[in-house]
Amino acid sequence: MPLLIVRPILIFSLLLLLSLTACAPKGGLFGNPEFPYAPPQPPQVGDLLHLATGLYVTPAEMLAAIAETRLIYIGETHDNPASHRFQLEVLTD
Secondary structure, three states: OOHHHHHHHHHHHHHHHHHHHHOOOOOOOOOOOOOOOOOOOOOOOOOEEEOOOOEEEOHHHHHHHHOOOOOOOOOOOOOOHHHHHHHHHHHHO
16 A cells, blocks of 8 residues: 555544543443442441432431332441341331
8 A cells, every 4th residue: 555545544543543542531431330329428337328329317217218118128237236236127117
């Protein structure tokens, strides 16, 4: 191929590559899918974190939110006795 044809193709390819990578997001496209709404501070023993919103709630607020729900998944920190107490409360209500 003549140099006059190869050079513009090479320059165009390089510019295209640079333009596609220049707008790439930093740190991943969607954040952390396991924790989409990070709370304002790390959870402490006894805190109830509503993962769908990232907000801390009281036990009464959490029970009200799940009152009409047919299926509930309850997560816990395994060294947190408050988690176990709240799980028991949810299961017995």
